[in-house]
Amino acid sequence: MSILIPLTILTCIIVGWSIGANDAANSFGTAVGSRVITLKRAIILIAIFGFLGAFLQGSNVAKTVGKGIVPLNELDKEIATYVALVASIAACGWVVIATYWKMPISTSHSIVGAVAGAGLAINAPINWKILTDIFVCWLLTPVGAAILGYLFYRLFKNILYRLIPRKYLNGVLAALIIASSCYVAFSWGANDVANATGVVMGAGIFSPNISIAIGGIAIVLGIVTWGYRVIETVGSEITNLLPIMAFSAQLASAINIHIYSIIGIPVSTSHSIVGAIFGVGLVRGIAVVNTRIMKDIVICWLTTPFISGVISFILLKGILFFIKT
Numbered sequence: 272m273s274i275l276i277p278l279t280i281l282t283c284i285i286v287g288w289s290i291g292a293n294d295a296a297n298s299f300g301t302a303v304g305s306r307v308i309t310l311k312r313a314i315i316l317i318a319i320f321g322f323l324g325a326f327l328q329g330s331n332v333a334k335t336v337g338k339g340i341v342p343l344n345e346l347d348k349e350i351a352t353y354v355a356l357v358a359s360i361a362a363c364g365w366v367v368i369a370t371y372w373k374m375p376i377s378t379s380h381s382i383v384g385a386v387a388g389a390g391l392a393i394n395a396p397i398n399w400k401i402l403t404d405i406f407v408c409w410l411l412t413p414v415g416a417a418i419l420g421y422l423f424y425r426l427f428k429n430i431l432y433r434l435i436p437r438k439y440l441n442g443v444l445a446a447l448i449i450a451s452s453c454y455v456a457f458s459w460g461a462n463d464v465a466n467a468t469g470v471v472m473g474a475g476i477f478s479p480n481i482s483i484a485i486g487g488i489a490i491v492l493g494i495v496t497w498g499y500r501v502i503e504t505v506g507s508e509i510t511n512l513l514p515i516m517a518f519s520a521q522l523a524s525a526i527n528i529h530i531y532s533i534i535g536i537p538v539s540t541s542h543s544i545v546g547a548i549f550g551v552g553l554v555r556g557i558a559v560v561n562t563r564i565m566k567d568i569v570i571c572w573l574t575t576p577f578i579s580g581v582i583s584f585i586l587l588k589g590i591l592f593f594i595k596t
Contacts, residue, residue, distance in 0.1 A: 275353070278356060279356040283355070286362055286366070287468065291497075291498060293366050295317050295498030298453075304517065308448075308449055316456065320456035322488070324532075332535050333469040333486075335405075337469040337470055337473020338473045340383060342398070351473070354389040354587065357587040359382075361389075364579075364582065366378050377541050379463065379537040384577060385580060387583075405536060408538050409538060412531070416524050418550060419550065420551040424515065424550070425554055428515055431443070461532040462528055462538065463540060467485075516554075520550070541572075
């Protein structure tokens with residue numbers, strides 16, 4: 272038990288790092304893709320606003336991940352720590368593989384599937400109602416973002432081009448894109464920090480504030496070390512973005528995710544931003560959307576919770592068998 276807790280904490284930090292590496296693209300990928308900000312400056316802003324979102328509003332979703340799916344706080348302390356460790360390893364492993372493939376998968380899907388898989392391995396009570404609610408929100412996230420992105424692009428395309436003199440238009444659009452990107456980073460931090468340290472908080476290893484702070488720092492490390500990989504995919508390979516499209520997509524994604532963060536539902540920021548990009552792309556016609564990339568991303572989304580859940584289940588079963596023998 273003496274080494275179990277430090278190992279669990281280290282694993283959760285690695286999960287936070289992998290989240291920062293994979294999901295940094297969700298906030299500034301479109302801004303970089305539309306060339307209104309450099310990659311270096313984008314990474315700095317993601318780190319700042321992502322941490323602020325995690326620290327100020329991350330506890331809502333952390334409670335759901337740590338206590339809502341499997342009540343880790345009601346389990347034996349050692350068993351709860353094993354669940355936290357195994358779930359973190361399973362989620363992190365799959366996210367790192369997907370990041371290497373440059374696929375913007377959902378870390379929320381990965382950790383939720385891993386927690387449920389670990390819970391099943393020890394026959395813990397699974398809150399199927401919460402899991403059902405989460406699943407429904409997963410389905411609604413990209414659809415809602417696509418609708419908002421489509422509507423915002425049609426709205427702002429007419430308003431901005433009519434009200435703002437042409438010589439100021441590019442500057443205004445650049446400022447709007449950067450501001451909306453910061454909002455996305457804040458909402459992302461608030462929702463996704465739970466994926467890193469929600470299980471640590473649920474297992475009672477750290478208090479909520481300390482858990483959130485550790486997760487936020489780990490995410491920042493992921494952003495600054497490896498975050499550029501998926502930014503390239505989201506910013507340029509799904510569809511070619513005009514500045515007004517980037518702003519519409521960012522605003523749609525930020526509002527979408529912030530709502531779920533407030534009510535404590537762990538949803539996919541990857542779903543949200545890719546859905547929003549798809550929505551604004553449809554205004555110009557389906558031909559501008561890279562459907563091959565979209566198909567690959569959707570396949571990764573669908574398989575993620577099952578893969579991480581199976582890994583978590585098998586790993587925890589193996590550990591328990593080893594302990595008993």
